[in-house]
Amino acid sequence: MSSLREQIDLQHLPRHIAIIMDGNGRWAKEKGQDRLYGHFHGVESVRNIVEGCAELGVEYLTLYAFSTENWDRPQQEVTGLMELLVETIRKETETLNKNNIKLHVIGDMNMLPDYAQKALSESLEITARNTGLTLIMALSYSSRWELVQAVKHIAEDVAAGKVDPANITQDTLQGYLTTGGFPDPELMIRTSGEYRISNFLLYQLAYAELYFTNVRWPDFRKENLYEAILDYQGRERRFGKTGDQVKQEQETVINH
Numbered sequence: 668m669s670s671l672r673e674q675i676d677l678q679h680l681p682r683h684i685a686i687i688m689d690g691n692g693r694w695a696k697e698k699g700q701d702r703l704y705g706h707f708h709g710v711e712s713v714r715n716i717v718e719g720c721a722e723l724g725v726e727y728l729t730l731y732a733f734s735t736e737n738w739d740r741p742q743q744e745v746t747g748l749m750e751l752l753v754e755t756i757r758k759e760t761e762t763l764n765k766n767n768i769k770l771h772v773i774g775d776m777n778m779l780p781d782y783a784q785k786a787l788s789e790s791l792e793i794t795a796r797n798t799g800l801t802l803i804m805a806l807s808y809s810s811r812w813e814l815v816q817a818v819k820h821i822a823e824d825v826a827a828g829k830v831d832p833a834n835i836t837q838d839t840l841q842g843y844l845t846t847g848g849f850p851d852p853e854l855m856i857r858t859s860g861e862y863r864i865s866n867f868l869l870y871q872l873a874y875a876e877l878y879f880t881n882v883r884w885p886d887f888r889k890e891n892l893y894e895a896i897l898d899y900q901g902r903e904r905r906f907g908k909t910g911d912q913v914k915q916e917q918e919t920v921i922n923h
């Protein structure tokens with residue numbers, strides 16, 4: 668039996684994978700520890716999955732690390748998460764660079780404490796010229812926040828005469844989203860047995876294949892990622908067409 672990794676068809680990888688990293692708190696609680704212990708161990712999963720994606724040749728990886736709604740968690744947890752974020756960024760930037768990984772951040776950066784903004788902008792600068800995997804961290808991010816921002820900016824540009832409302836298309840809107848330059852994720856993974864989107868990339872996930880696993884984020888490793896990719900590769904993506912049409916199109920591609 669070949670390994671899971673060997674079964675992956677590298678010609679048909681998702682270009683962009685998005686992950687809702689969930690279950691740190693429950694993982695810790697199950698071990699009789701406090702929630703921050705779970706977040707701390709979640710960092711090891713981030714490291715492992717970033718490496719796994721880079722090795723396979725995935726082009727974009729978006730990780731939902733902190734939502735707009737997460738600001739409402741107990742102050743101690745929020746502070747702990749911010750400190751962990753900064754510590755991780757500082758420690759990992761060199762590895763990102765070594766592996767040619769470019770960091771990108773989406774979300775309301777102004778909400779982050781100054782020391783976190785500083786660490787992030789340093790890391791963004793240091794990795795800016797890398798050409799391998801683009802690692803997109805969603806921090807203080809929510810999709811509704813993003814859509815409101817986009818609408819505001821479009822309205823401003825209309826008022827300034829830069830945009831004609833008659834010419835607004837899906838591409839225009841896409842360009843105003845924080846993910847403007849990136850393709851939509853083809854695969855969205857959520858760990859820890861919750862079956863919801865929690866305000867993540869609502870527009871961009873329109874045709875993503877959704878994959879849910881009961882594995883808690885701190886236990887999620889490359890093998891789990893390979894399972895998700897294999898599951899994705901077994902699916903038929905129809906985009907509104909019939910299965911017969913899709914098969915016909917595939918045959919046409921193969922015959923040319």
Ligand code: IPE
Pocket residue numbers: 688689690691692693694732733734737748859884
């Ligand atoms: C995900 O794990 C990490 C963040 C949201 C920051 P949780 O902290 O949501 O863990 P659970 O869902 O409470 O187990």
Ligand code: IPE
Pocket residue numbers: 687688689690731732733734737861863865
């Ligand atoms: C979503 O997880 C946000 C992140 C993983 C950063 P939550 O744990 O906050 O989502 P809900 O509250 O269960 O929907």
Ligand code: MG
Pocket residue numbers: 689690691
């Ligand atoms: Mg959760």
